[in-house]
Amino acid sequence: MTDAKKLLEKQARWQRSRKKLSWEEKIRIAEAVREDVAKWRAASAKHTSIKARGKRASRSRS
Amino acid sequence: MRELAELLNQLRDAGVIVNYALFGALAQMRYTEPVATVDADVLVGVPEPERLDALGEIYKFCAARGYRASGEGIQVGAWPVQFIPVFSALTREAMEKAATAEFEGLAMRVVRPEYLATIALSTGRAKDDQRILALLESGKVKRDAIAALAARHNLSAAWKRFEKRFLRD
Numbered sequence: 001m002t003d004a005k006k007l008l009e010k011q012a013r014w015q016r017s018r019k020k021l022s023w024e025e026k027i028r029i030a031e032a033v034r035e036d037v038a039k040w041r042a043a044s045a046k047h048t049s050i051k052a053r054g055k056r057a058s059r060s061r062s
Numbered sequence: 063m064r065e066l067a068e069l070l071n072q073l074r075d076a077g078v079i080v081n082y083a084l085f086g087a088l089a090q091m092r093y094t095e096p097v098a099t100v101d102a103d104v105l106v107g108v109p110e111p112e113r114l115d116a117l118g119e120i121y122k123f124c125a126a127r128g129y130r131a132s133g134e135g136i137q138v139g140a141w142p143v144q145f146i147p148v149f150s151a152l153t154r155e156a157m158e159k160a161a162t163a164e165f166e167g168l169a170m171r172v173v174r175p176e177y178l179a180t181i182a183l184s185t186g187r188a189k190d191d192q193r194i195l196a197l198l199e200s201g202k203v204k205r206d207a208i209a210a211l212a213a214r215h216n217l218s219a220a221w222k223r224f225e226k227r228f229l230r231d
Binding site for chain 1: 096101133141144
């Protein structure tokens with residue numbers, strides 16, 4: 001297993017560097033990923049409703 | 063994100079990584095209300111985890127395809143991406159048992175909510191407590207499921223503390 005402490009330190013460095021970004025940069029990134037996030041959320045909602053329909057259908061069959 | 067899905071699947075197909083799963087805030091958003099995030103975290107299993115530079119081959123593969131480094135990560139389309147090798151039995155299991163989601167017709171592996179919550183429990187920062195609460199509130203994960211996973215990964219004491227602090231009925 002990779003050295004967990006080193007990895008956590010690396011991740012902390014990454015998170016600090018993200019935190020240090022200027023607000024302008026954070027907003028720019030948020031704008032750039034906004035469409036993806038909306039699609040990601042929509043796909044998740046669709047998946048949930050398909051699953052719920054499947055459960056309802058199997059309940060009504062039994 | 064389509065580009066990220068393609069890249070991750072290519073990395074796996076080429077054997078550069080054994081497997082992967084999205085985690086962190088991007089995975090959380092699959093189950094809860096949107097949260098603020100400006101990056102994508104990806105758990106990866108690598109063929110030689112004991113290598114000091116476990117991520118070297120990933121960076122090489124990405125560089126050869128024109129993806130540039132972005133701090134400690136890599137820029138893939140609009141997303142700054144951080145690759146994190148599995149670092150415990152819990153994160154390995156989370157990656158192996160990830161769900162497969164679909165994004166614009168492409169498969170993308172995502173850590174399941176009970177694992178997201180238990181990984182958050184293991185790290186224990188304030189934002190991780192918020193993550194567990196958001197996942198519970200979403201109804202996508204039950205307290206029993208977290209308790210069972212926590213017990214298997216020696217986190218029962220942490221879970222009891224969390225319950226006492228935040229979930230007193």
